[in-house]
Amino acid sequence: MISFSSVFKRYRGGQDVLRGVSLKVGAGELVFVTGQSGAGKSTLLKLIPAIERPSAGTVIVNGQNVSALKPSAIPFLRRNLGLVFQDQKLLYDRSVFDNLMLPLSFSGLAPKEATRRARAALDKVGLLGREKANPIQLSGGEQQRLAIARAVVNRPAVLIADEPTANLDAEAAQRVLEIFVAFNQVGVTVLVATHDMALVRRYGTRVLRLAAGQVTEDVPA
């Protein structure tokens, strides 16, 4: 599903953030990417939807060489990936419901079908009934769940989340992780970056440990 081979990433004028990362994630896997901040977790995840491009090496997603993708093809790659951003990137000028309608509008879905999907996504993350609220009125955990709902509303095969439990209390964090586990159980490939090792160990899934831009440990499920 996702494969990296000898991927290097250097930001302009900076150090190498990734130094020869090679890994493979199969369809239907649930993988936690751990490591201290600055280890390269975020960069690793950003290479998959081509938000960043590798300086060297290749990234292949679903058979497509993402590192060589034309800019005009990138939107279609991203539609097949569910992305949960570290800073969530919710829009606070519109309701919870309209936040979900945004990705649905790109694909030109009929309004009835779009509404149905939005409600289904809200239901999955336990936010049904909050459609009319503004995201600012939601708690931190609820905002994170809304971000997840927006990522999955187009039914992607891959879900990628960068530090989804940062700034959440233990209870909210666990609730968020359980949502990822539930999606994985229905066949979605899930990649979650987190620095919270204690939380990760509880699930007994595959763990990739990054340190200084290299994979130092690959613990299978």
Place this chain on the structure above:
Amino acid sequence: MRAWLRHHRMALRAALGKLAGQKAGGMISALVIGVALSLPAGGYALLEGLVSLAGGVALEPQVSVFLKADASKADADKLAARLKADPRVGGVRFVPREEALKELQGEDGLSDVVAALDRNPLPDAFVIRTRDANPQVQNALAQELRGLPSVSHVQADALWAQRLASLARLGRLAVLLLAALLAFGLVAVTFNTIRLQILTQRDEIEVSKLIGATDAYIRRPFLYLGLLQGLAGGVLALGIVWGGLGLLNSEVRVLAQTYGSSFEFGFLARGDALAVMLFAAGLGWLGASLSVRRYLLEIQPK
């Protein structure tokens, strides 16, 4: 196909919503466009009115030959024979002085003046239609006739028509130049309003790019916004011209009546009015597309 149409409908609705939602901002831009465009459009309407008024006076270029007041009937007959023999002359009409006076009496407002005269001050005259409408031929003929002893004065209307035509051309060119200059200004106005709109929607654009919106999708509502703003400006310009001409005409009618004329300025022809609207809409679209090209590229989410 249906998805594509739905995208366009959504973009149009979003643009309409923005135009209505901004109230002040978008409407002020449309007002600027309208006022600016009303200048060349109104100038054009005035010019066309004046040209049609003047054109009615000297529609067909002709040469008028006035004989000296003391010229005899024999002199007139000699000249008539000479003119008929000239290959350049297509037709000659002799206007005896008595007939000229009668014609003058028939003119608006002059009958009193004519009645007050104690003798006929008008000379005999020939009105010549040349075979060739070329003003050079007419001028050459007029020059020759001026040299004859019995002729007092020759008037070549071709010159008149020529001057009028070149004045009209000059006026049209000035209007066109004005329109071209203002067009640049209008593109700049739209460029700027769309830029501001892009900046206020920066978050939405950034998120949309991140989760799979194509550039065309993101661009579309802004292009429609520019188009609609231009179109609104065009309609406003026509409204200003219409209202302005209406005000002018109420005075022009009074003035024209004193000359016994029913002249008034006509509104732009339907085709011209349509052209103004399309022109304004096109400028709006152009300004928006330049702005979008410049600023949407800048937004590259990380």
